[in-house]
Amino acid sequence: MELLVASGIGACMAAGIYLILRLRTFAVVLGMTMITYAINTFLFATGRLVVNLPPILHDGDAAAYTDPLPQALVLTAIVISFGMTAVVVMMSLGAFIEGGDDHINMPPDDREMPPLKTIDDRPEEERA
Amino acid sequence: MTPHWLIAPVLVPAILGPLMILWMRHDLLQQRVFGVIGSLLTLIVAIKLNVTAAGGEVIVYRLGNWPAPFGIVLMLDKLAALMLLLTGILAVIVQLYGIGSGWDRKGWHFHSLWMFQLMGINGAFMTGDAFNLFVFFEILLIASYGLMTHGGGPMRLRAGVQYIGYNLAGSALFLAALGTLYAVTGTLNMADMAERVAMMEPQDTALLRTGAVLLMLVFAIKAAIVPLHFWLPSTYANAPGPVAALFAIMSKVGIYAIIRFFTLVFPSDSIVETIATDLLLPAALITLILGQLGVLGTRSLTRLAAFAAIASIGTLVISIARFDVQGLTAGLYYMLHSTLAAAALFLVVDLVAARRGGDFWLRQRPAIRNTGLVSALFFATAIAVVGLPPLSGFLGKLLIIRATATDPWMAVIWTVILVTSVISLVGFGRAGSILFWKAHELDPEPGNDTDEGQRPVRGPIPTKLESDEPIQDVDDSAAPWLAFLAVGGLLACSVAMTIFAGPLTGYLQHMAEQLTQPELYYDSVLRMQEGSR
Numbered sequence: 001m002e003l004l005v006a007s008g009i010g011a012c013m014a015a016g017i018y019l020i021l022r023l024r025t026f027a028v029v030l031g032m033t034m035i036t037y038a039i040n041t042f043l044f045a046t047g048r049l050v051v052n053l054p055p056i057l058h059d060g061d062a063a064a065y066t067d068p069l070p071q072a073l074v075l076t077a078i079v080i081s082f083g084m085t086a087v088v089v090m091m092s093l094g095a096f097i098e099g100g101d102d103h104i105n106m107p108p109d110d111r112e113m114p115p116l117k118t119i120d121d122r123p124e125e126e127r128a
Numbered sequence: 129m130t131p132h133w134l135i136a137p138v139l140v141p142a143i144l145g146p147l148m149i150l151w152m153r154h155d156l157l158q159q160r161v162f163g164v165i166g167s168l169l170t171l172i173v174a175i176k177l178n179v180t181a182a183g184g185e186v187i188v189y190r191l192g193n194w195p196a197p198f199g200i201v202l203m204l205d206k207l208a209a210l211m212l213l214l215t216g217i218l219a220v221i222v223q224l225y226g227i228g229s230g231w232d233r234k235g236w237h238f239h240s241l242w243m244f245q246l247m248g249i250n251g252a253f254m255t256g257d258a259f260n261l262f263v264f265f266e267i268l269l270i271a272s273y274g275l276m277t278h279g280g281g282p283m284r285l286r287a288g289v290q291y292i293g294y295n296l297a298g299s300a301l302f303l304a305a306l307g308t309l310y311a312v313t314g315t316l317n318m319a320d321m322a323e324r325v326a327m328m329e330p331q332d333t334a335l336l337r338t339g340a341v342l343l344m345l346v347f348a349i350k351a352a353i354v355p356l357h358f359w360l361p362s363t364y365a366n367a368p369g370p371v372a373a374l375f376a377i378m379s380k381v382g383i384y385a386i387i388r389f390f391t392l393v394f395p396s397d398s399i400v401e402t403i404a405t406d407l408l409l410p411a412a413l414i415t416l417i418l419g420q421l422g423v424l425g426t427r428s429l430t431r432l433a434a435f436a437a438i439a440s441i442g443t444l445v446i447s448i449a450r451f452d453v454q455g456l457t458a459g460l461y462y463m464l465h466s467t468l469a470a471a472a473l474f475l476v477v478d479l480v481a482a483r484r485g486g487d488f489w490l491r492q493r494p495a496i497r498n499t500g501l502v503s504a505l506f507f508a509t510a511i512a513v514v515g516l517p518p519l520s521g522f523l524g525k526l527l528i529i530r531a532t533a534t535d536p537w538m539a540v541i542w543t544v545i546l547v548t549s550v551i552s553l554v555g556f557g558r559a560g561s562i563l564f565w566k567a568h569e570l571d572p573e574p575g576n577d578t579d580e581g582q583r584p585v586r587g588p589i590p591t592k593l594e595s596d597e598p599i600q601d602v603d604d605s606a607a608p609w610l611a612f613l614a615v616g617g618l619l620a621c622s623v624a625m626t627i628f629a630g631p632l633t634g635y636l637q638h639m640a641e642q643l644t645q646p647e648l649y650y651d652s653v654l655r656m657q658e659g660s661r
Contacts, residue, residue, distance in 0.1 A: 020297060025289060032296050039300045039307075046311035070310065073259060077303055080266050084299070087273060088292050095289045099282035104293070106286055106362055113427055113489045 001049055005041065012038035025092035025102045032088060036081040044074045131180065134189035134202055136173040137212050137250035141166055145243035153237070160227050163239030167223050170246055171216030174209070181209035182635075184642065186652035188256065196654050197320040203256035203653060206639040207460070211253040211384055214464060218377050218471055219246055221617045225475050226370035228610025229482065234279035234368070241278070244271035245374065252381050256653055258309065258316045261385065262302050265350070269295050272378060275371040276363060287366035294359035298349040305342035312336045319653035322393040322646055330399060337400050343389060344404035350382030353408075353445055354415040357438055361422070364434035365488075369478020372433070373471035379441055380467055387448060387456070391643045396451055408449035409537060413544050416442030420548035423555035429480060429488045432559055433473045436513050439552060440466035446541055447528040456640035458527035461633055465520040465625060469512040472618035476502070476509045479611060480563060490559055495567040498608070503564040505615050510556040512622045515549055520625035525549065527633065 012034050019031025047067030055068035096102045144166040152158040180187060181204050189202040223242060225231075232238040248268025255261050277288040310316055312335045313324040328336065345356065352360040360379070364372045386408075396402050419439025426432050444466060447459035481488040483496035496502060508519070515521035525545060532541045605611060625632060642648065 020293065028293055032293070035297065035300045039303045043303055043307040046307040069316075070307075073306075073310075076259075076263065080263075080299075084266075084270070084292075084296055087270065088289070088296065091273070091277065091285065091289050091292055094277070094280070095282065095285040098280065098285050104290060106283070106290070110283060110287075110362065110366075113491060116487075116491065116493070 001051075005045055005049060009038045009042050009045075012041070023104055025096065025104060028104060029085065029088055029092060033085055036077075036085070040074050040077055040081070043077055044070055046070050131187075132189075133173060133176060133180070134187065134204055134254070135191075137170050137177070137254065138202075138247055140169045140173065141243035141247040141250070145240045145247065148240035148243065149237060156233055159239040160232065163232075163242055164220070164223060164227070166239075166243050167216070167219040167246065170212070170250065171220050174212035174216040177204055178209040178213050180204070181206050184638070186642075186649050188652050188656075190657075195657050197315050197317045200260050201256040201317065201653055202254045203319075203649070204254060205649070206635075206642055207384070207387070208253045210460070210464075210639065211380070212250055214380075214467055215246065215249050215253070215377055217621065218374065218467060218618075221614050222370050222373045222471060222475070224617075225373070225478075225611050225614035226368075228605065228607045228612075228614060229370065229478065230606045231279070231368050231370050231478075233606075235277075237274065238278055241271050241274040242374075244268075245275060247271075249377060249381060253384060256318050256649075258306055258318055258321065260316075262299070262306060265302065265381070266299060268378065268381065269299070272371075272375065275374070276367045278368050278371060284366045284368075287362045291359055291363040294349070298346055301342060301349070302346040305339050305346055308335055308339035308342060312339060317653065318388070318393055319646075319649045322398075323650055323654070325393060325398055325400070328399050333399050337403050340394050340400045340404045344386065344408075347382045347385045347389070348411070351379050351386065351445070352382070352415075352438055352441055353411050354418055354438075354442075355411075357415065357418075357441075360438055361431055361434045364437060364474070365428060365430035369474055369481070372430075372478075373474040376437060376467050376470040376474065379437065380463055383441070383444060383448065383463060386445075387459075387643065390451060391456075392646050392649055395644075395646060405449060405451065408445060409541075412442050412445035412449055413540065414442075415439070415445065416544055416548050418442075420552040420555070423552045424558070425555075427490050429477050429490055429559065429563070432490070432555065433470070433477045436473055436552065437466075437470045439548065440470055440513070443525065443528060443545065446545070447531055450531065450535065451644075453637060453640040453644055454531040456643060457633060457637045458524070458531040460636045460639060461520075461527055461625075461629075462524035464632075465512070465524045465622065468618050468621045468625075469509065469519075469521060472505075472509045472615055472622070473513050475611070475615045475618065476506050479615065480506065482605065490562050492562060492566045492570060494570045495564075498612075499564060499567065501612060503560070505612070505619070506560055506564070508619050509615070510560060512619065514553050514556055516553070518623075518626060519619075520622045520629070523626060523629050 016031045016034030016038060019027045019034060022028060047070035050066045053064055053066045055066050055071055057065050092102065144162055148159050148162055152162065187204045190196065191200045191202065226238065245268055248264050248271055251264035252261060252268060255264055273288060273292055276291055277284050306316065309321065313321045315321050315324060325336065349356045364375060367375060390405055394400050394404065396405065416439050419435050419442055422435030423432055423439060426435060444459055444462050447455045447462060479502050480496065483502065484493055487493065512519040512521045515525040529542060529545060532538055535541060
């Protein structure tokens with residue numbers, strides 16, 4: 001079971017890293033989601049993998065229980081990452097609508113000095 | 129008896145933020161009043177907490193009064209109190225600038241996002257629990273995403289997407305680090321974790337070392353240490369001026385977390401040795417060189433400020449990386465200075481850009497409005513940032529040079545600091561002469577933004593942004609004097625840090641001594657629990 005979970009996390013993480021290195025926002029959002037899955041599963045596994053044991057002490061038997069803290073942590077992490085995915089989707093959408101394309105890289109205007117607008121460049125009615 | 133004041137820096141903004149959204153979302157005046165009240169309250173509480181912390185104890189606040197390793201604790205020592213004070217001062221001054229320059233009406237919810245940002249920053253400075261630190265990091269990041277894209281526009285949104293992407297990857301790394309550390313130590317309370325790390329057998333520490341290195345990487349992302357700095361230039365360059373100025377404290381949250389974790393949980397004599405901190409010094413040197421070269425090479429004024437911020441991080445980390453009393457003292461002094469100076473620089477850059485109709489490129493334009501005052505502020509800020517006497521940047525660099533005098537890398541460190549100071553001096557000189565001196569060679573063109581008489585006189589500035597309005601325009605400035613006052617206030621802090629440098633460094637030295645005695649934290653958090661409240 002450990003091998004299965006570990007390789008699952010690894011595969012998910014690898015796919016996520018490949019996707020966040022893509023140039024378009026959609027792939028990056030998907031990559032973020034994959035990484036989040038991988039990390040959440042990893043976090044869940046930090047309390048050791050057990051089968052069919054409750055996350056609560058029963059009859060004081062420390063062997064028959066699983067650590068509840070990672071479950072609480074993973075719950076927090078899921079909530080935060082869920083919200084963050086929504087934020088990044090909205091932001092990418094905003095950038096797509098305002099910027100005209102969905103590239104991650106900044107457009108050339110970010111580095112190249114645009115030509116200075118002089119008074120003659122303005123539209124006809126403003127010049128009057 | 130633990131004073132309940134300890135929770136106030138988190139609670140006050142946490143209450144005011146939602147209140148502003150729910151109750152006064154359409155009334156900018158009320159938002160401004162309550163926003164400033166909120167920041168002022170956190171400042172006042174921070175002053176009070178500094179008085180409390182100056183006694184030298186580590187004061188622990190147990191949330192819900194749960195005993196320590198099980199419940200979450202907030203802890204207040206001298207460093208945390210000082211960082212709260214720095215945040216409070218910066219927040220009040222920069223918020224006044226945001227109001228005075230009219231930035232706060234260029235989008236929605238500026239002041240409530242400001243509150244959430246303060247809540248996250250204050251919480252990150254006070255928490256004594258590693259997972260809680262992650263949560264507060266997320267709070268401050270989520271608020272910063274909103275603030276960074278405040279005002280909108282294609283460039284800002286695209287830079288925002290990059291910023292969010294980078295930081296989401298950083299958060300994932302943070303969770304991985306915490307998961308690793310929890311799996312090894314079985315606790316998330318920092319003091320408890322430190323004690324368990326100290327008890328660990330050397331052969332069992334492979335995962336622990338991995339966790340420590342991962343954690344260092346996460347904090348290096350937040351602090352923008354090379355090679356993890358790539359998010360910073362376009363984020364800070366595209367963020368609204370006052371927001372970029374507030375972000376000056378955000379990269380310091382990363383530095384704070386490095387100091388906290390690597391003095392308390394993984395001190396250099398612990399079982400993980402210096403595996404995570406060894407790389408800090410070379411990285412800091414490269415950060416400094418790269419930042420100052422950026423200052424010299426950039427063609428954009430906002431990027432110049434962003435690269436100056438990167439360079440200041442480099443200088444700071446050079447000193448912190450020693451993790452001894454002298455290095456920490458010098459580093460803390462420089463941290464105070466560089467936060468205020470970087471914030472002042474972002475505000476001055478915003479003043480200039482607003483007066484050029486949003487044109488932040490370094491090129492010759494006709495003289496701007498208020499050119500005398502703005503150029504004087506730019507000059508003073510540049511002196512502070514570059515580190516020339518008489519402002520505090522000079523003293524900060526001097527302290528760092530003195531602290532590294534016995535370092536085996538002394539020759540390299542001194543050369544890099546001194547040479548890069550000259551580089552940035554040239555960079556700022558070039559920027560200043562293009563912006564202010566060469567401007568006089570051009571005649572003010574009619575209809576240009578320099579010509580005050582050309583624009584139609586408008587009525588009172590509306591509190592909502594009209595759809596056809598330019599994002600950055602000096603005519604929107606609700607109270608230009610308030611904006612100037614804010615920059616002056618930040619510079620006055622720098623002057624005060626120079627005048628009171630003696631007592632301040634004395635206090636910072638006590639702080640550094642407190643940081644290098646982690647036993648104090650163990651006892652306060654884990655053992656002095658009976659009748660804690």
